Amino acid sequence: MNTRSGIRHRAVSVISRSRRRSAGSILINTAIALSLIVITLIGTELGYLFYLKRELQKTADLAALAGAQGLGVNNCAAATNAAVTNAAQNMPVGLAPLAAESVVCGRWDPALKPTSPHFGPPDSGQKFNAVRVTISRTPQLLLAGIPGNQPRPITVDAMAAQQNPRANLSIRTTLATIDSTQSPLLNAILGGFLGGGLNIDAVGWNGVLNTNVKLLTFIDQLGINLGIGVGKYDQVLSTNVSVGTLIQAMIDALQRSGNTAQVVIDALNAVKVTATAAAAQPLLKLGDLLGVQTGTDAAALNTDIQLFQLLQGVVQAANAKNGLTATASLPLSGLATITTNVKVIEPPQLSATGNPALAKLNPTGPDQIYVRTAQVRTLISIDLPALSGITSLVNALTNALAPVTDLLNNLLSLNLFTGLQNILGCTLGCTRNVTDLKILPAPVRLDISLDAGGAASRVTDFSCTSGATSLTAQTTTSAATLRVGSLGATAAAAKANAFSSSAPPPVNPVPVIDIGSQSCQLGLLGIGVVSCDSSTRKAYYGGGLGLKADVPVASSTQSQFFANPPTLDQPPTYLAIVTQNIVNSVSDTLKALNLLIPIPPTAPGGGLSSVLSGLTNTLSSVINILTSVVSGVLSPLLDPLVNTLLSNVLGVNLAQAEVGGRLSCSSGAELVY
Template sequence: MSPRFQCKQRGAIGLMAVGVLAVVLAFTLLVVDTGRLYLEKRKLQGVADTAALEAVSRNGTCLAGLSAATYAGQSVARNHFVVGNGNTLVTQCGAVTTAASGQRTFSANPALSSAIQVVASKTVTTSVAGGIWSLFSGNSVSLNTVLTATAVAAKPTPTLAQLSIKSTLASVDTANASLLNGLFSGFLGGNVSLTVAGWNGLLNTNISLLSYLDQLAINLGVSAGNYTQLLSTNVTASQLVQAAITVLTANGATADVLTALGNLKVAAISQAPLTLGKILQLQTGTTAAALNANLQVFQLIQGVVQLSSNQSAASATLPVSVLGLANITTQIKVIEPPQLSAIGDPALAVANPLGPNAIYVRTAQVRTQVTVSLPVLNSLSGLTTAVNNLVGPLTPVLSGLLSLNLVTTINSTLCLLGAGCQQLDLLVLPGNLPLNIVLDAGGASSYVTAYSCPTGSAGTKSVTAHTTTSLASLNVGNITHAFSSTQPMSVAPMPLVDLGIQTCHKILGIGSCDPRVPFGAGGIAIQVQSNIAGSNSIQDLVFSSTTPFATPPNVGLASTYQAAAPATNLVSGLSTALNGVSITAYQPSGGNPLGALAPTVVALLGSVSAIVTPVVDNLLAPLLNPILNNLLNMLGISLANVNVGANLTCGQTGEAYLVI
């Protein structure tokens, strides 16, 4: 090859070397510049991660006081990140939800603090590659680029248990709707007129407990997330219903449900101060994440209405047609409101099952008084005849007093030598006293006594709930202060026969009589104070992963329910209570010569009981059956059954950790 061509080749190689060197330098610049951004991004991510972890570890919140933003700011400052001059730091509180696919998502909510998100941004010089790309893309070239790092830290999931107790009422028909309308009208003070569709809508709709409490806090002006204060804040029944309306409207509830709630709000005219903590229980310090549970709307409203009755001084008087019992007055009052749901740390609950950290639920304790007026008593077939038949055994006794120089007959004058004349005055059902029947149905209760969580792949997930079914007691007689909040209820015998006396004088042909002395010669009365045998049952309900269909799901999922063993022999128990009619003999007034009748009257009690008890049984049974079978069931109280639900979330161990 000629030297001429060799020289040209050497020149081409030189140009290629220069080109390759330029490319190498360009790529080196790109790598260095990109590495600079990568290192800045990585450093910024470390700042954000550390800030989020510190905010969670120091129990920061987005409420006043323990500020998560303050803790995050202190953390970034120690890592030489200065906020300002293009650098920003944004801190948010909320919760992390995990989808079925396993993907985690942060949801901001200032009321929650189970997770904290920190977003750190830093302004750096734009990279060469970025500038060239912007130039060739036709965009304006910025000399600065904003890097952003996001970190979400959360506390380890705490171990939580939840108990719920609910009515066995599954659906409402026309008859039940009429009874519920009458009951709720009496409790709320206004007119409740819900349709069957409205009642069933409430039964078939759930409400988020967390959303409900957050909305109520907004309505009452309570600090977001301060649930302890919220549960102890005074509120009216109308405000409690309104919070439910707002939440369910946002969640797309049906028109039947919203109309029903609107009617209940209008009917809630009582301004008695209520506290929601009497029907919903949270352990002190329970996190908002634990409230991510659903509650049946009917159950919530039922609790609000019963709480309103408990706090009101008046009792609800039901229309006589409600129970199908004419000329009979039925009054009802909630003595103790229900505890619908309880959430907390099961370890604290097990340490003292009935202490301040108990996870305890109960149905309401209700007192029902049925007043039977005298016209109804008189119309009862056989009652007057039975009482009059009591006089028959007394006639021979009175005749026997002739040996004491006494002249005695029923409704005639008994004259003693040298004294005035005494008249024996017999009254049947004296004083027009009504017969009072009071039925107390105590709240069924359940509380956590044990739990277990699996360790690794071994172990059992279980909750044990000690459960007692309802206890009923029956009182019959002359009852006072049945609904008094200051005086205990008093049960006195109801007189059936009053053997009164009246002393008369005759001076110079002019007669006069002293006032009648009731029960001067004694008398007979009836009284019942008895527990209904067989109406209570105690057992431990075990919700366990080793038992089919009894695994307690995590808090926030639909509860697993178990029915407690029904209270047995209610019918025979009621019969036993009715057969426990007590026949009481009133003793004659001191010194009265008719006192000789007292031993005889006492001796006749066996035959008297045989006469009166069947009549009283026939009176009480038709009155109590509608109460036991219908009225109490509408209030979530079943003497035959109680449903208890359980949830258990087994927590994690360790410190705060990064979740996103």
């Protein structure tokens, strides 16, 4: 009995424990299942939030791109409207539309705004180039009843910057090589511009001529040398820098790029030594030589420029600042060596880069893309001994004017002895004022001054149509001015007048025929001249004929069209300026001019101008001889003056100027944040 009762009791206990274990297992499984459900619901909620954030980011990105494209040229209102309109098409359902105040126009500039996201208000003179869109929304919860599940705000940000087309103009001459005769002129002129001397041979100059320098590398190197840093282009271009510092940056940039001949480095070092040793060391702004629109990015500066043009421009700009006059000797065939003085009145601007859309709106405004050659003034003074070709003129005119003298004596009332008074007064001889006609009376100094205005070009239009891009420039050849005569009583005065910045130089005629008078002892009954007192001679008493010219060589304006121009990272396409050569123009001007003009008398009642009508037939052959000989003398002077000095050395011959055009049409916008 007792045994069975114990067994029964143990069985009941086992069953009871089993039931309790089953109940606990169900609770655990239920808890696990509920947890999984909650996790799934939370995951769904989070997934929904991530989905909304992605959709809002996409909306912000597209709105920022639309806004940047809608900026046009600094139109924030249009950009804001474009961004709001675009966001309305992409905003997830149930969320509030984008408000205008969530769209901000500004300027994205990693160089000038180094702190991320490199965005802020434009600096003075800059324009909007980027749009920032911020969207902040708090979506409704999918599981609002879950304890602790609170609404979560979602904020997204997007910024897009414009990709503007970029155009580049450059101007150069067609100089292809420097021979041994040009090297001394380059040394004399460019060295004189700096206030010192140079001794670079033709090999060195040709090396400089045939070397290009990357503009971006040069500006970055200059920024490093100045302690400004890399990428701060606007700051570097607007900083005052010495010529020596600029040349050192050229040297460093070329050495960084490698493959530069040592002869080029040596030539640059020679120019640098002259510049740093000169008493006058003017400070220059690189931006005065290289026109770059404010805020231009690195891609627009990734272009080549000829080293000789850059060096020449720097030196010419220095000369325009310090006002030095360079002196060079021109050996002319058949004539004595003549000293020539040269000064830069206005320096060149060799290259210009910027947004053609801005330049098109105002081609002459602050965003212009504009280049020009230098304006150079030259002066040659020749003394009579150098004009050996005029010896034949004296002989020819002596015979031609012999029969004219008596006529002049009568017409000018210088030797009017008529009737009994004349006979009685000179029975035993008498003294009277007698016409004294001189040809090229000494001393004779002929001044030739030439202002070469150069050429200028600016962007006026462009097109970025696919497959048919184009760039249009308006190019003007500035008027040159030729002055022939006497610019001053002495050579020093002529030089001071020629290079005066306050007023154009005065041009007075150089006497070729001087009709004066002097006291002479006449023979018996007033017949014949016994002797004359040269100390009594009065020059210009009756006037004369003089040599003078003060004429402009007309300017012209033309449109240059670059069809499918290369991009900025490629060599430019050059178009020549279609104009007449200065030398030919000057020669034609001289042929068309009546260089021999009447000189007014200094005494009343006389003067050749009053009797020219009566002497036309007699003097016509004389004037023709004079004009022919004088033109023959001027021609060998002007040809080497302009062709050798101005064209080959200074690059200001209008007929040799060329304008290069480049255009990159990567327009639109890109996300930058």
